[in-house]
Amino acid sequence: xxxxxxxxxxxxxxxxxxxxxxxxxxxxxxxxxxxxxxxxxxxxxxxxxxxxxxxxxxxxxxxxxxxxxxxxxxxxxxxxxxxxxxxxxxxxxxxxxxxxxxxxxxxxxxxxxxxxxxxxxxxxxxxxxxxxxxxxxxxxxxxxxxxxxxxxxxxxxxxxxxxxxxxxxxxxxxxxxxxxxxxxxxxxxxxxxxxxxxxxxxxxxxxxxxxxxxxxxxxxxxxxxxxxxxxxxxxxxxxxxxxxxxxxxxxxxxxxxxxxxxxxxxxxxxxxxxxx
Numbered sequence: 400x401x402x403x404x405x406x407x408x409x410x411x412x413x414x415x416x417x418x419x420x421x422x423x424x425x426x427x428x429x430x431x432x433x434x435x436x437x438x439x440x441x442x443x444x445x446x447x448x449x450x451x452x453x454x455x456x457x458x459x460x461x462x463x464x465x466x467x468x469x470x471x472x473x474x475x476x477x478x479x480x481x482x483x484x485x486x487x488x489x490x491x492x493x494x495x496x497x498x499x500x501x502x503x504x505x506x507x508x509x510x511x512x513x514x515x516x517x518x519x520x521x522x523x524x525x526x527x528x529x530x531x532x533x534x535x536x537x538x539x540x541x542x543x544x545x546x547x548x549x550x551x552x553x554x555x556x557x558x559x560x561x562x563x564x565x566x567x568x569x570x571x572x573x574x575x576x577x578x579x580x581x582x583x584x585x586x587x588x589x590x591x592x593x594x595x596x597x598x599x600x601x602x603x604x605x606x607x608x609x610x611x612x613x614x615x616x617x618x619x620x621x622x623x624x625x626x627x628x629x630x631x632x633x634x635x636x637x638x639x640x641x642x643x644x645x646x647x648x649x650x651x652x653x654x655x656x657x658x659x660x661x662x663x664x665x666x667x668x669x670x671x672x673x674x675x
Contacts, residue, residue, distance in 0.1 A: 469544030
């Protein structure tokens, strides 16, 4: 028994069987006090996919300036802190509290056919389908920050505020899209999103003393991307033009243009031939 147990113990003077310079070795964990719970320590196969998910203040300011023309933005200091990536408190801001309630009421109506199109008893079902899409597009334009041509978001759909969402042309999202838009969420042209996709912008620190502080970091999904079912897009991420995100992926770092990425965390498994 003693001999068998001794074999389980590491031999003196020997380290791991993995070479020290092995490029596949797991990197050391980040210990920065500013790192968030969403920042994973995994290194992607591509350098462009390895940027941490938290954006710099300069990057956030540039995005806010680029998409400054949006409807429904509250005029409050807490809102400005929120979209700038600084710690903020919803309970300190009547406009943010009211914005959340307004968003919930909007989603409750948007998600029920009878609320969107009240008189449909004498209409053929195919006409009901078309009229519902028209009515829902008009509803989106009343609360979403900026909307391109021909958006389709199938119900149910949920978001935090709406004013921080930018949608490009010909955007399609299947059922159960959730966008937590405390920061900007910019979605380009011809983007397809599958069922049960969540886009998150809120962050917390790992440190227990400051964990209750909340701040946010924008998400950008560039033109011609396809986000497959049950994927989660974490704060600060940019998904490059023409990329495909496999079903069930957790995207914690940038994905370079034209990539096919999947997994938890998502890593580029290849690139689409002839693109970007």
